[in-house]
Amino acid sequence: MTTCQLKMTRQDFNRVMSHLFPGDDDEHAAVLLAGVSLIEGRLTLLVRETYVAREGIDYVHGKTGYRALAPTFIHRCITRARDERLVYLAIHNHLSDEYVGFSSVDLASHERGYPALLQIARGMPVGALVFGKRSIEADIWLPDRTRLSLEQAIVVGSTIHRLTPSPTLITVSRTETYDRQVRMFGKAGQIELRKCRVGIIGLGGIGSLVAEYLARLGVGHFCLIDDDWVEHTNLSRIIGASAEDAIARVYKVEVCKRMILQANVEADVQTLTEDVSRETVAKRLLACDFIFLAADSMRARLVFNAIVHQYFIPGVQLGSKIRCGSNGSLLEVMSANRSVRPGKGCLWCNQFIDPTGLAKEAKTDEERKAQQYGVEEPNPSVISLNAISASHAVNDFLLDYLCLRPESEALQYEHIHCLRDVRTLVTPRKDADCPECSREGRRFGRGDSADLPCAEG
Structure with missing residues (x-):
């Protein structure tokens, strides 16, 4: 070293x-x-x-x-x-x-x-x-x-x-693959994408779209985390998944790895088929330059949020939400992108990490039934709605990671309400004494001296 x-x-x-x-x-x-x-x-x-x-x-x-x-x-x-x-x-x-x-x-x-x-x-x-x-x-x-x-x-x-101490010499081989996008952000930008390590937590309907977009941009290194496998109900949303994958119960991360390598044969792809709340899994994200959180569990949100503030790794939490009335009518159709940066956009401050939800997720299905929590039905999900969130998140990543737009003093969440055809930018709240993101808290910039909120193993 x-x-x-x-x-x-x-x-x-x-x-x-x-x-x-x-x-x-x-x-x-x-x-x-x-x-x-x-x-x-x-x-x-x-x-x-x-x-x-x-x-x-x-x-x-x-x-x-x-x-x-x-x-x-x-x-x-x-x-x-x-x-x-x-x-x-x-x-x-x-x-x-x-x-x-x-x-x-x-x-x-x-x-x-x-x-x-x-x-x-x-x-x-x-x-x-x-x-x-x-x-x-x-x-x-x-x-x-x-x-x-x-x-x-x-x-x-x-x-x-x-x-850096001095300008970096740009050397890049000639290729037609990225010619059209290099015309937008130059060879230096393409090199940064090739060197970039991204982590994607959750490779379902949104995460698989994020993976494909990044692969076709030429991102060179991926850390894919999802402990679930492909089922027939996933085939309408997971990019690259087939009926054969569902029959064989192929892990979602392996389907995405196959798809990434089809788009970019030179990509380095690491796959982890375990829960991100396990310490050994979460620590694999610490070598990443940017993290996409496309899983909807409270434990995943807690770990992702901690890594951003503790290790200064920027990221975004993204998702979509469809809410129906008791008679089946649509009440809400929304996509969301919530950028998180060290000390800003904290998911804990903004109440997107629910302590009750964390407690429920720590229990088995049998324990939840015994305590009358019930086992929740899956939420509605549609690929076109997922694509809105994924494309906006990847576009923001591209513009911000390559500094293609000016620095903004105010970090904002983006919410797209499809039924009302409204896009809103929300300034996230910040609690001065937040234990997760404030300088007075236990985590901000502490790196290896603080424990991540993970289970052992």
Whole structure:
């Protein structure tokens, strides 16, 4: 391991950039405290807290360099990092643009000071970041004094913005398969899709459509999770499913894998035929860049929501709803896409995770009958309604993941009411003391130091 990854919310990134680059062409500094995630051998730092250094008080004239953080400011931040089990990151800016790196003076100061900071940190990494106007570099010291540079920084807002120490060289083979869409977002966009890892929870009527759309866009890596198999009642909705699949009780994820590879033979597809609420299954999603939740269980919503806020992996919860009256008349026909980002769009804050529903799902069918819960009848489902939700969600993913539209300050849910022919954008609520998404809660940016709400195994 020679490089690492940094993730931060758009709110924190904007605060840092406005402090570092106020327009005075000078150098400024701050400290970030970050959670840690180590997934598949890659270290990711998740910025949880920001502390700007006040000019002349916390950031003063240096003895060997231009400026330096004041010892009292460093001590306050490193002890906070130690006590909260977070990574201490000292940051400053250079007046560069797309290329940035540490000066020899910067690196010498790290070598003088970071061995002592590692002792105070008690087993946590410490390090530094240097910001250009459109670039970031890192010098991260692990407890054994191994040093890591930055692979990329990811800013997670409504859009997903990536920064590197220097521009990435674009090399792509000529192909006619994606020619028409490359004309929209360029070769660089197609490369990002090819590198992208998506997780899809639930491969039924909506999830299978999402999988096909993403496969034909050229997304390169899939993690498919569904513990159910194809039945005859699914054939009107699951893309690629056949009567033979229903007879053989083929798992839905295997049907979708077959369909994905028909659309994109180079795709890497992992399938999991277990419930996402199992810890070993949920942790497979932590290597993903984006997650689509197309399952309607409360347990799936709980795990998905936790991963977004704890590991800063953006996602969307999508579904459709058909409600009928007692006489069979249609009362409501709706598709929904609910984007969730770290600290925003929380399903818990917006009461889309029902504690009673979680308790019911934890019981067997026999236990539910004994306690007079009953076993619910399946909900109505129609492929064309599912397609509305799936296509809107994938289109939003494309525009946001490739930064093809401007960043939006307000994250909004999208509800499409088909009977009334109305599309509404709803601003989700946010509880200041939410245990799932607030900075004061147990989960936001904590990475591996907090447990996911999963069953063992």
